[in-house]
Amino acid sequence: QIQLQQSGPGLVKPSQTLSLTCAISGDSVSSTSATWNWIRQSPSRGLEWLGRTYYRSKWYSYYAVSVKSRISIKADTSKNQVSLQLNSVTPEDTAVYFCARGPSHFAFWGQGTLVTVSS
Amino acid sequence: QSVLTQPPSASGTPGQRVTISCSGSSSNVGSNTVNWYQQVPGTAPRLLMYSNNQRPSGVPDRFSGSKSGASASLAISGLQSDDEAHYHCAAWDDSLQGWVFGGGTKLTVL
Numbered sequence: 001q002i003q004l005q006q007s008g009p010g011l012v013k014p015s016q017t018l019s020l021t022c023a024i025s026g027d028s029v030s031s032t033s034a035t036w037n038w039i040r041q042s043p044s045r046g047l048e049w050l051g052r053t054y055y056r057s058k059w060y061s062y063y064a065v066s067v068k069s070r071i072s073i074k075a076d077t078s079k080n081q082v083s084l085q086l087n088s089v090t091p092e093d094t095a096v097y098f099c100a101r102g103p104s105h106f107a108f109w110g111q112g113t114l115v116t117v118s119s
Numbered sequence: 120q121s122v123l124t125q126p127p128s129a130s131g132t133p134g135q136r137v138t139i140s141c142s143g144s145s146s147n148v149g150s151n152t153v154n155w156y157q158q159v160p161g162t163a164p165r166l167l168m169y170s171n172n173q174r175p176s177g178v179p180d181r182f183s184g185s186k187s188g189a190s191a192s193l194a195i196s197g198l199q200s201d202d203e204a205h206y207h208c209a210a211w212d213d214s215l216q217g218w219v220f221g222g223g224t225k226l227t228v229l
Contacts, residue, residue, distance in 0.1 A: 037218070046121050047164070047207055049218035064217045098163055105154040106209075107175060109163035 002026040004099050004110040011116050012093075018086040018117075022099030022110050029075045029082060030055045035102035036082040038073055041112075042095035052102060053082060089117045122147065122219035123208055130227040136196040139224045141208030142189065147219055149189035151211045158205045158223070167206070168193060195226075203228045 008020035020038075027034060035054040041047050051063035053073045063071050072085040082099060094117045100106035124142040131137040141153060152171050156164035166175050168184040171191065183194045191210075195202055208221040 039218075046222045047209070047220040049220070051217075062216065065215065104152070105166055105169040106156070106164070107166045107169075109165075112163050 002101060002108045004101065004108055006097070006099055006110040006113045008113055008115070010114055011118065012089055013119050014090055014117055015088055018084070018089050018093065018097075018115055020084045020097055020099075020113055020115070021081050022083070023079070023081045024101075025080075027101070029080050030077055032056055033103070036073070036075065037100045037102050037106065038082075038084045039098045039100055039106075040095040041098070045095075048095075050084070050086075054103070091117050093117050121222040122212065122215070123210065123221035125206075125208060125221035125224045127222065128225045128227065130229055131195075131198045132229045133198055133200065135198045136194060137198055137226065139193045139195075139206050139208075139226070141191040141193070141221050143191075143210060143219075144189055146214040147189075147210040147212040148186065148191055148208075150213055153184070153186055153191040154209045155184060155193045156207045156209065158207065160205070164207060198228055200228050202226060 003025045005023045012018045035052045037052040038050040051073045053061040061073050070087045074083050096112045096114050098112050099110040101108040155168035157167045158164040171186040172184040181197045185192050205223045205225050207223045212219045
């Protein structure tokens, strides 16, 4: 059974970088039939897809327009995990962040991490 | 506001049939399949329906999905108390080149 285990700090100061990891078990981050996505949820914006990375002979990463200038999603094959970095955060980035496995639907999700942006 | 439009709330009594709508545009629901997620507060969304009307293993056949043009619907028949949750629709958007979601519908079982 595929499981996604998230980790990372729950509090980040404004202007700093939000960093989360998603450890994958039961599947390979390099699987050519999967995509690895980050999605966040807040009361004001609901569910918001942030981006994805996947391997198809080489690595690809694509991001939502709303965060494209601030985001990086990368795979670590040695640890079989995916990471999210969101730079220059503001209080509007306060949300529950999820990792999820694609490609055509999200059947597997991480447990979610509440990240609060506050000084 | 969300790209896909859902009613914020829906309700029904046990045993009733309830329908939740999801309205999009030609760049998302109109040209791609729709997935539905069920979410109990404090937990991650759970895949409920994919490719418009396909139920993952373990989802009862009381749940059904349909799509017509740029609108989709999720129907729940024989409503049960543990169906009380938030329901979200999602679709790929060809213009935005990303996944878009509805704002979610809170289902209350009276």
